[in-house]
Amino acid sequence: xxxxxxxxxxxxxxxxxxxxxxxxxxxxxxxxxxxxxxxxxxxxxxxxxxxxxxxxxxxxxxxxxxxxxxxxxxxxxxxxxxxxxxxxxxxxxxxxxxxxxxxxxxxxxxxxxxxxxxxxxxxxxxxxxxxxxxxxxxxxxxxxxxxxxxxxxxxxxxxxxxxxxxxxxxxxxxxxxxxxxxxxxxxxxxxxxxxxxxxxxxxxxxxxxxxxxxxxxxxxxxxxxxxxxxxxxxxxxxxxxxxxxxxxxxxxxxxxxxxxxx
Amino acid sequence: xxxxxxxxxxxxxxxxxxxxxxxxxxxxxxxxxxxxxxxxxxxxxxxxxxxxxxxxxxxxxxxxxxxxxxxxxxxxxxxxxxxxxxxxxxxxxxxxxxxxxxxxxxxxxxxxxxxxxxxxxxxxxxxxxxxxxxxxxxxxxxxxxxxxxxxxxxxxxxxxxxxxxxxxxxxxxxxxxxxxxxxxxxxxxxxxxxxxxxxxxxxxxxxxxxxxxxxxxxxxxxxxxxxxx
Numbered sequence: 001x002x003x004x005x006x007x008x009x010x011x012x013x014x015x016x017x018x019x020x021x022x023x024x025x026x027x028x029x030x031x032x033x034x035x036x037x038x039x040x041x042x043x044x045x046x047x048x049x050x051x052x053x054x055x056x057x058x059x060x061x062x063x064x065x066x067x068x069x070x071x072x073x074x075x076x077x078x079x080x081x082x083x084x085x086x087x088x089x090x091x092x093x094x095x096x097x098x099x100x101x102x103x104x105x106x107x108x109x110x111x112x113x114x115x116x117x118x119x120x121x122x123x124x125x126x127x128x129x130x131x132x133x134x135x136x137x138x139x140x141x142x143x144x145x146x147x148x149x150x151x152x153x154x155x156x157x158x159x160x161x162x163x164x165x166x167x168x169x170x171x172x173x174x175x176x177x178x179x180x181x182x183x184x185x186x187x188x189x190x191x192x193x194x195x196x197x198x199x200x201x202x203x204x205x206x207x208x209x210x211x212x213x214x215x216x217x218x219x220x221x222x223x224x225x226x227x228x229x230x231x232x233x234x235x236x237x238x239x240x241x242x243x244x245x246x247x248x249x250x251x252x253x254x255x256x257x258x259x260x261x262x
Numbered sequence: 263x264x265x266x267x268x269x270x271x272x273x274x275x276x277x278x279x280x281x282x283x284x285x286x287x288x289x290x291x292x293x294x295x296x297x298x299x300x301x302x303x304x305x306x307x308x309x310x311x312x313x314x315x316x317x318x319x320x321x322x323x324x325x326x327x328x329x330x331x332x333x334x335x336x337x338x339x340x341x342x343x344x345x346x347x348x349x350x351x352x353x354x355x356x357x358x359x360x361x362x363x364x365x366x367x368x369x370x371x372x373x374x375x376x377x378x379x380x381x382x383x384x385x386x387x388x389x390x391x392x393x394x395x396x397x398x399x400x401x402x403x404x405x406x407x408x409x410x411x412x413x414x415x416x417x418x419x420x421x422x423x424x425x426x427x428x429x430x431x432x433x434x435x436x437x438x439x440x441x442x443x444x445x446x447x448x449x450x451x452x453x454x455x456x457x458x459x460x461x462x463x464x465x466x467x468x469x470x471x472x473x474x475x476x477x478x479x480x481x482x483x484x485x486x487x488x489x490x491x
Contacts, residue, residue: 007456010441011460013437014460017434017438018463018467020433021429021433022430025429028422032415032416035411036415039412039413
């Protein structure tokens with residue numbers, strides 16, 4: 001074999017020994033680019049989650065303020081107007097009737113104070129999510145029962161209030177509020193049953209009503225987008241799932257499953 | 263006179279040394295800064311080696327070949343490159359044990375070779391084992407880098423390019439050495455010039471990667487002073 005015969009094999013072999021590490025280095029650079037994309041997506045998801053959390057807090061506060069506003073107008077406002085009207089109608093010439101009207105006014109004032117105390121509790125209820133999901137749901141149920149329109153049953157099993165997850169509690173509580181809002185607006189229900197069950201690192205929230213129900217496939221797209229999809233989106237953000245069972249005329253049952261507390 | 267000392271190899275080394283001095287002197291990382299010292303030792307060795315070679319070629323009877331000098335350089339190579347790997351791998355694993363085990367193995371082989379044939383014959387086995395260890399350490403570093411979930415821009419990472427230089431040079435030259443060893447002495451002699459150019463090319467890649475890694479290290483220090491200095 002002459003000198004020229006082995007020149008090319010040597011050049012090719014050297015090129016291969018150079019290209020092997022070059023391929024490895026190129027692969028690392030390309031893979032690192034994917035890692036960057038993944039890191040950006042992860043950051044975006046965290047930002048979305050935090051923004052949803054802030055939105056949820058805002059919605060809970062807004063709902064509380066709406067309830068307070070409505071209660072001040074419809075309930076306490078009426079009681080105080082009646083008190084004022086009763087006191088104005090007192091005539092000095094009728095001492096017996098005057099005593100009765102004063103007593104009525106005192107009674108109306110006492111009722112107003114009681115209502116104000118309940119409102120105060122509702123305001124505290126906004127902070128209650130921090131004390132645990134169970135406490136927050138209890139407060140919501142109390143308020144719902146007070147309206148006298150619904151028979152509300154609430155059961156809670158297996159949930160340890162000391163080992164919660166405040167972020168998941170907040171989102172789950174908002175999901176509950178949205179479901180109850182939907183029930184109040186559309187279901188024409190008289191009975192609502194809420195069940196919170198914790199087992200095997202999974203928290204299950206079930207809300208069942210005896211309302212008019214609906215055909216899931218028959219709902220207009222915009223209605224699904226505003227209500228049910230919002231519930232499903234929020235549940236999936238905390239790694240959960242939602243199942244909705246409903247038929248026209250036979251009530252609605254919604255189950256939300258989330259991994260809990262982590 | 264001086265021009266005969268300037269080869270592609272020495273020019274690449276001197277350029278790399280100058281870049282190291284300019285870029286690393288303000289980096290307060292002792293492992294990186296030590297590269298100024300190592301490259302200085304390498305340059306001095308290369309020039310002294312060339313000088314000793316000329317003396318040897320002029321008087322083969324009374325002067326020893328310059329091999330003993332490169333035997334000493336082997337210790338410096340093992341120490342500085344090993345310490346750098348220990349520094350780079352420590353954020354992923356207990357690199358102290360890995361490097362100390364490698365040092366111990368190299369030292370045993372080095373002393374064995376030294377006692378068996380003296381300092382005037384090149385420690386070929388020590389050199390081969392050392393190259394294999396550096397290749398494995400490079401792979402280990404890249405493996406941990408691949409597994410690391412944290413994102414680093416590798417195009418501007420001094421650590422990445424320093425290891426790339428080591429891998430290109432030691433993988434390329436080791437593989438070529440093994441390949442060339444299987445050729446007959448006559449053929450080796452006939453392709454001497456070709457292998458010279460190939461080794462020079464690998465040297466340029468090595469010092470190119472290292473120079474760029476020093477530049478990146480300086481950038482890192484400017485951008486993240488708390489981490490690099």
